[in-house]
Amino acid sequence: DEEGINNIEEDVALESVTKLLKQVQEEYEEAEVYLRKFYEEPDGHHNKLSRLCLSSLPLSSRLVAMKLQSVGHTFHSKNCFLLKLRQITILFNCPLELDAISATSVTSPTVTDDDDLPIAPEDLFFSALSSSADCLSNTKSNSESSRELSIFIFRPPDFSLIDISTIDFVLITNHKHMLGLPFLTEYLGFKGKIFATEPVVEFGRQHMEELVHYFSSSSSGRSSGMGRLGHGKKSSSSEGWRPIYTLKDVKLCIDKVQQVRYREQLILYDTLKISAYSAGHSLGSANWQIGAGYEQMAFLSSSSTYTGLHPSSFDVDVLKDARVVIVSDLRNGGDRNGGADDVLMEKTMNKVCGHVARTLKRSGNVLFPISTTGIVFDLIGSLREHLANMGIDIGVQTSRSIPFYMISPVADKSLQYSNICGEWMHPSHQDLVYVPEAPLPHGELLESNRLRVFPSFDAAALGGDFREPCVVFTGDWRGLRQGPVDWFWRMWGNKSTNTCLFTETDIDYRTLLTTLHHTLRMDMVHCPIDTRLSFNDVRDMIRRLDRAPQFVLVPKDVKEDNIEMELDGEEGPTGKGKEWKEDQSVTTWKVYGDGEVVGIDVDRGWERVMISEKLAKTIRASKFTNGGDILNTSMVAPLTGVLSVHNNRYELHPVTTPQYLQALQLNKQRSLWGGNVKVERVLQELHKLGVPLSSIHVNVNSMTQSVILTLPADMHAQIEFRPQENMTVIEARDEDVRVVLRDIIVGGLVEV
Numbered sequence: 001d002e003e004g005i006n007n008i009e010e011d012v013a014l015e016s017v018t019k020l021l022k023q024v025q026e027e028y029e030e031a032e033v034y035l036r037k038f039y040e041e042p043d044g045h046h047n048k049l050s051r052l053c054l055s056s057l058p059l060s061s062r063l064v065a066m067k068l069q070s071v072g073h074t075f076h077s078k079n080c081f082l083l084k085l086r087q088i089t090i091l092f093n094c095p096l097e098l099d100a101i102s103a104t105s106v107t108s109p110t111v112t113d114d115d116d117l118p119i120a121p122e123d124l125f126f127s128a129l130s131s132s133a134d135c136l137s138n139t140k141s142n143s144e145s146s147r148e149l150s151i152f153i154f155r156p157p158d159f160s161l162i163d164i165s166t167i168d169f170v171l172i173t174n175h176k177h178m179l180g181l182p183f184l185t186e187y188l189g190f191k192g193k194i195f196a197t198e199p200v201v202e203f204g205r206q207h208m209e210e211l212v213h214y215f216s217s218s219s220s221g222r223s224s225g226m227g228r229l230g231h232g233k234k235s236s237s238s239e240g241w242r243p244i245y246t247l248k249d250v251k252l253c254i255d256k257v258q259q260v261r262y263r264e265q266l267i268l269y270d271t272l273k274i275s276a277y278s279a280g281h282s283l284g285s286a287n288w289q290i291g292a293g294y295e296q297m298a299f300l301s302s303s304s305t306y307t308g309l310h311p312s313s314f315d316v317d318v319l320k321d322a323r324v325v326i327v328s329d330l331r332n333g334g335d336r337n338g339g340a341d342d343v344l345m346e347k348t349m350n351k352v353c354g355h356v357a358r359t360l361k362r363s364g365n366v367l368f369p370i371s372t373t374g375i376v377f378d379l380i381g382s383l384r385e386h387l388a389n390m391g392i393d394i395g396v397q398t399s400r401s402i403p404f405y406m407i408s409p410v411a412d413k414s415l416q417y418s419n420i421c422g423e424w425m426h427p428s429h430q431d432l433v434y435v436p437e438a439p440l441p442h443g444e445l446l447e448s449n450r451l452r453v454f455p456s457f458d459a460a461a462l463g464g465d466f467r468e469p470c471v472v473f474t475g476d477w478r479g480l481r482q483g484p485v486d487w488f489w490r491m492w493g494n495k496s497t498n499t500c501l502f503t504e505t506d507i508d509y510r511t512l513l514t515t516l517h518h519t520l521r522m523d524m525v526h527c528p529i530d531t532r533l534s535f536n537d538v539r540d541m542i543r544r545l546d547r548a549p550q551f552v553l554v555p556k557d558v559k560e561d562n563i564e565m566e567l568d569g570e571e572g573p574t575g576k577g578k579e580w581k582e583d584q585s586v587t588t589w590k591v592y593g594d595g596e597v598v599g600i601d602v603d604r605g606w607e608r609v610m611i612s613e614k615l616a617k618t619i620r621a622s623k624f625t626n627g628g629d630i631l632n633t634s635m636v637a638p639l640t641g642v643l644s645v646h647n648n649r650y651e652l653h654p655v656t657t658p659q660y661l662q663a664l665q666l667n668k669q670r671s672l673w674g675g676n677v678k679v680e681r682v683l684q685e686l687h688k689l690g691v692p693l694s695s696i697h698v699n700v701n702s703m704t705q706s707v708i709l710t711l712p713a714d715m716h717a718q719i720e721f722r723p724q725e726n727m728t729v730i731e732a733r734d735e736d737v738r739v740v741l742r743d744i745i746v747g748g749l750v751e752v
Contacts, residue, residue, distance in 0.1 A: 066083070066084070066085050066297075066324065066599070066600040066601075066602060067083070067084040067597055067598070067599055067600070068081055068082070068083050068084075068326060068553060068592065068597070068598045068600065069081065069082045069083075069595070069596070069597045069598070070555075070592055070593065070594055070595055070596060071091075071157045071158060071159070071162070071595075079092070079093045079095055079173070079174075079177050079301050079302065079328050079329045080092065080093045080094065080095055080157045080177070081093070081299075081326065081328065082162065082167075083299075083326075085272075085290070085292055085297075086271070086272075086292055086648045087648060088168050088268075088269060088272060088648065089166050089167050089168050090167075090168065090169060090170075090171060090290070091167050091169070091170045091171070092170075092171050092173065092288070092299055092301070092328075093170075093171075093172060093173055093174070093177035093178065093301065094156060094157060094170060094172075094177070094178055094179075094180040094181045094183075094184050095156075095157065095176065095177045095178070095179060095180050096154055096155070096156055096179035096180040096183075096211075097154065097155040097156075098152060098153075098154055098155075098215075099152070099153055099154075099155070099241065152215045152244070153241040153242060153243065154180075154183075154211075154215075154241065154242060154243070154244050155240045155241050155242070156180035156183040156184065156240065157180060158240055158595075159184070159188060160240070164184070164188050164189055164190050165189075165191070167190060167192055168192050168193075168268075168269075169192045169193040169194065169195065169268065170184070170190075170192065170193070170194040170195070171195050171196075171274065171288050171299070172194065172195065172196035172200055172204070172257075172286075173200075173279065173285060173286050173287065173288065173299070173301040173302060174200060174279070174281065174282060174285045174286075174301065174302045175199070175200045175201075175203035175204040175207060175282070175284070175285075175373065176207070176302075176371075177301070177302070178196065178200065178204040179204065179207055179208060179211065181194065181204075181253050181257075182208065182245040182249040182250055182252075182253040183242070183245060185252070185253045185256055186245065186249040186252055186253060187245075187249075193258060193268075194256055194257045194258065195257070195258050195260050195266070195274065195276070196257055196258075196259065196260070196284075196286070197259065197260060197261070197262070197276055197284035197285075197286050197424070198259045198261075198284060198424075199282075199283040199284025199417075199421050199424050200284040200285065200286065201254060201257050201259055201284075202417055203282075203283070203284070203373045203414065203417075204254070205250060205254045206372070206373070206410040206413055206414055207371070207373075207410070207476060208245075208250040208253075208254075209247065209250060209409065209410055210372075210408060210409055210410045210475060210476050211244055211476070212244055212245065212246060212247050212250065213409045213410075214476075214483045215243075215244045216243075216244050216246065216247075260276050261276070262276055262277060262278050262286070262312070262315070262424075263275055263276070263277065263315075264276065269647050269648050269649070270647065270648065270649040271292060271293055271608065271648040271649055271650075272290065272291070272292055272648065273290070273291035273292075274288060274289070274290050274291075275288070275289045275291075275318075276288055276289075277289060277315040277317060277318035278311070278312040278313060278314060278315040278424075279300070279301070279302060279303040279304070279311075279314060279315075280303055280304040280305060280306070280309075280311055280312065280313050280314030280315075281302045281303055281304045281311060281374075281531060281532065282302075282311050282373065282374045282375075283310070283311050283312075283373070283374075283418060283421050283424045283425070284421070284424050285302055285303075285311065287299060287300045287301065287303060287315070287318045288318075289318050289322070292648075293606070293607050293608055294606045294607070294608070295323050295602060296320075296321045296322045296323060297322055297323060297324040297325070297326070298318045298319050298322040298324070298325045298326070298549075299326045299328075300318070300325065300326065300327045300328065300533070300538070301328045301329045302328075302329045302532060303329075303532065303533050304531040304532060304533065305533065305537060306345050306531050307426070308345060308346075308378075309345070309375075309378050309426065309531065310377050310378055310425055310426055310429055310439075310440055311424065311425065311426060312423075312424055312425060312426060313426060313427075316541065319541065319542075319545055319549070320545075320547075321547055322549050323549055323550045323551070323602050324549060324550065324551045324552075324553070324600055324602060325542070325549045325551070325552045325553070326553045327533075327538050327552065327553060327554045327555070328555060329532060330532060330533055330534060330535055330538070330554070330555060331505070331530045331532040331533065331534050332534075345529075345531065348527070348529055348530075349378075349379070349382045349529070350386070351527055352379065352382070352383075352501060352503060352527050352529065353382055353383055353386035353387075355499060355501055355523075355525050355527065356383060356386075356387075356471065356499075356501070357386065357387065357390060357392075358499075359469075359497070359498065359499040359523070360387075360392065360402055360469055360471075362497050363469050363497060364469055364495070364497035364498045364499060365468055365469050365470055365471075365472065365488075365492050365497075365498045365499075366469075366470075366471045366472070366498070366499050366500075366501060367472050367474065367485070367488050367489075367492065367498070367499070367500040367501070367522075368471070368472065368473045368474065368501055368503065369474050369475075369485045369500070369502060369504070369507075370473055370474070370475075370503055370504060371475065371476050371504070372406065372408050372410060372411045372414040372415070372473070372475050372476070373414050373418065375503065375529050375531065376473060377418060377440050377441070377442060379503070379529070380404070380441050380442045380445070380451070380473075381440070381441030381442070383404075383471070384441055384445070387402065393450075394445060394450045394451070395445075395448065395449070395450030396450075396467055397450075401450075402469060402470060402471060403450070403452065403467050403470045403471075404445065404450065404451045404452070404470070404471050404472075404473070405451075405452050405453075405454065405466070405470055405471070405472045405473070406451065406452070406453050406454075406472075406473040406474075406475075407453075407454045407455075407456070407457050407472060407473070407474055407475065407484045408455070408473075408474065408475030408476070408484070409455045409456065409475075410475070411453045411454075411455070411473075411475060412453045412455070415442055415443075415446060415451075415453065416446075418440055418442075419438050419439055419440050419442075419443045422439060425439060425440075452465065456484075457474075457483070457484035457487045457488070472484075472488060474488065489520060489522075492522055493519070493520040493521060493522050494519075494520075494521050494522075495521060495522060496521045496522060496523065497522075498522040498523070499522060499523040499524075499525060500520075500522055500523065500524050500525065501525050501527060502524070502525065502526045502527070502528070503527055503528060503529045504528065505528045505529070505530045505532070507526075535554060538552070538554065539582075542587060543585075548585065548586050548587045549587055550586070550587065550588065550602060551587070551588050551589075551590055551600050551602070552587055552588070552589050552590070553589075553590045553591075553592055553598060553600075554589065554590075554591060554592075555591070555592060555593075556591045556592065556593045578590065578591050579591070607650055608650065609643070609650040609651065609652055610649065610650065610651045610652070611639075611641070611651070611652045612641075612651055612652060612653045612654070614653070614654050615639075615641050615652055615653060615654045618654065619637050619639065620637055621635040621636060621637040622635065622636060622637065623635060639652070640655060641653055641654060641655060642654070642655050642656075642657070642660055679698075679707050679709070679721060682709070682719065682744055682745065683696065683709075685744045686711075686744065689740070691711065691712065691715075692712075695711075695712040696709055696710065696711060696712070697709070697710040698710075704722070704724060705723055705724055706720060706721060706722045706723070706724075707720070707721040708720045708721075709721075715732070715734075715737055716732065716733040716734065716737070717730070717731060717732035717733070717734070717737050717738070717741060718730075718731050718732075719741060719745070728745050730742060730745070
């Protein structure tokens with residue numbers, strides 16, 4: 001009832017407030033403990049005070065807990081992570097998983113036992129795109145008998161155990177890794193910031209629109225009927241499966257993304273700095289560097305070091321001074337070194353071009369289920385060059401010309417936009433932006449109408465301009481069973497002279513083929529063009545760094561040569577466990593798995609501290625000469641204050657609390673400045689006070705270079721100078737004697 005619902009909402013609100021208060025109390029207690037330790041610790045206090053400057057505080061022997069979790073399902077484990085660092089939670093990427101379930105369509109409304117509403121095909125959030133007249137007539141002829149329908153459902157990362165309100169911001173590395181964002185922002189209530197480069201945002205928007213075009217319900221945007229899907233292997237949304245979002249969701253989501261440039265530094269929460277660096281994988285793809293205080297960490301995802309492709313080169317500076325490196329989305333492959341990368345890519349491209357050439361030679365058609373962005377830009381250029389060497393031109397000019405078609409609702413936008421992304425391209429392509437020549441090969445083909453673009457695949461759109469044999473690029477491969485791929489399979493699939501080439505790396509085409517409702521005789525070739533880094537690439541990259549990171553995290557399902565990083569229990573890639581160190585290396589390698597939380601303890605040496613305006617006004621600096629060298633003079637000032645911590649911001653304020661004032665007064669009476677003290681000057685000051693020099697015993701330790709002045713027996717005191725430790729120690733039974741000796745020492749250190 002309504003009253004019960006209100007009570008539940010109040011309990012949830014009370015629980016949230018209690019949790020927040022507990023977190024604040026823990027932060028306060030931690031700051032208080034450190035403050036007491038800083039001011040009340042007698043040993044080593046001189047070192048702490050001498051190292052305190054206006055911008056930094058030492059935090060020696062302290063550890064920062066950093067937690068990393070691979071979020072969600074196995075599909076997402078390569079590129080979706082939740083990182084918690086200093087009470088800040090960062091989400092890396094928000095991908096989307098697609099699946100198809102089978103449901104028996106009916107020609108008339110029916111009623112289930114659980115619902116009194118009729119089930120219509122549109123309630124199953126599935127509607128096919130328009131096809132040719134023949135396909136439509138075949139569909140109508142079979143509509144009177146029961147048949148299988150493919151119902152496409154989507155799943156974002158698993159946020160079921162995550163409080164979305166605790167995520168502070170999202171960092172996107174690649175346009176393929178942001179397709180689940182509308183679910184996060186428009187359905188799960190995420191209110192934080194999202195950062196991505198301009199090309200990633202634009203290509204991501206295009207991919208989202210393409211998904212909506214192929215898989216949305218024609219009758220209702222958000223109504224899904226998920227609760228009534230009882231015919232397939234996934235019968236409810238309890239596993240996270242849901243229908244695709246709407247175009248309105250896409251627009252609202254994209255408007256929330258803040259665009260950044262490479263190497264642009266953003267400061268968040270005062271102490272956190274983030275910057276995007278080129279990943280070299282696609283236009284705008286980025287790796288992220290995160291700076292927290294004086295510590296740096298790097299996140300690598302979908303990166304490439306190939307130099308012959310169109311994207312901007314991989315920027316290795318993302319790893320500079322990084323204490324922690326998180327690596328994801330690695331390729332499975334053999335060892336590659338240096339220039340061999342480009343050789344391997346050339347071999348792969350030649351293999352793909354060879355399949356195309358052989359198919360065209362036998363008057364067959366070639367079908368590429370490939371995204372309209374990314375590697376397809378390089379593939380078109382390689383095909384044009386390969387066919388030109390065979391005397392085959394692209395287009396419809398002659399009988400030997402082979403037309404190229406790209407069929408997708410976003411193909412034209414993608415091809416046009418990519419040619420104006422000069423600053424995101426490799427330097428060899430950037431120069432062409434400023435001359436009357438398209439920087440990418442498809443630009444010239446578009447202008448000369450040799451590459452034709454169509455928004456849909458039906459016969460009306462293609463009309464009489466469609467000529468065979470040809471090469472067709474069909475857009476996102478996720479539409480294998482819905483969209484142009486399925487249409488061309490029906491049209492070309494019964495001829496063995498035709499070829500379908502799969503070049504995407506994350507496609508399980510064999511499983512998809514087993515779910516088809518028609519038999520294919522055409523050649524099905526899987527030739528993945530994988531430009532991602534391998535584990536050996538990452539390892540070599542880490543070895544070449546001037547400053548090796550303290551930790552490197554890698555996924556456990558990476559295979560390299562004969563080494564398989566499948567951890568059954570505690571096995572590592574060399575049988576060394578889930579973490580290991582290589583010979584003569586300071587870097588600890590850690591392995592993470594699906595949904596696993598990995599804790600990282602990073603040595604933390606210093607922290608940046610701000611001084612409040614009120615405290616700054618009380619500072620009175622004095623000259624300090626080190627060892628009597630007038631050229632080595634600094635301005636120093638004693639400084640006391642209360643250290644407060646809020647939103648990861650450390651700030652010193654004047655001391656006003658009585659308990660702290662008492663502690664500071666006691667500390668002031670017992671503390672001395674560090675620095676080098678002239679023993680001769682101390683002896684002179686003692687002589688001025690009436691202490692006979694003949695009664696002072698001087699003992700020099702040649703090993704430690706320390707000097708001990710033992711004063712007359714009636715004073716019961718001694719002074720020990722420790723120049724190597726930058727410390728002076730006074731021991732006295734009488735408090736008045738100790739204060740006098742302290743003033744002499746301080747007078748020898750600071751000259752007003």
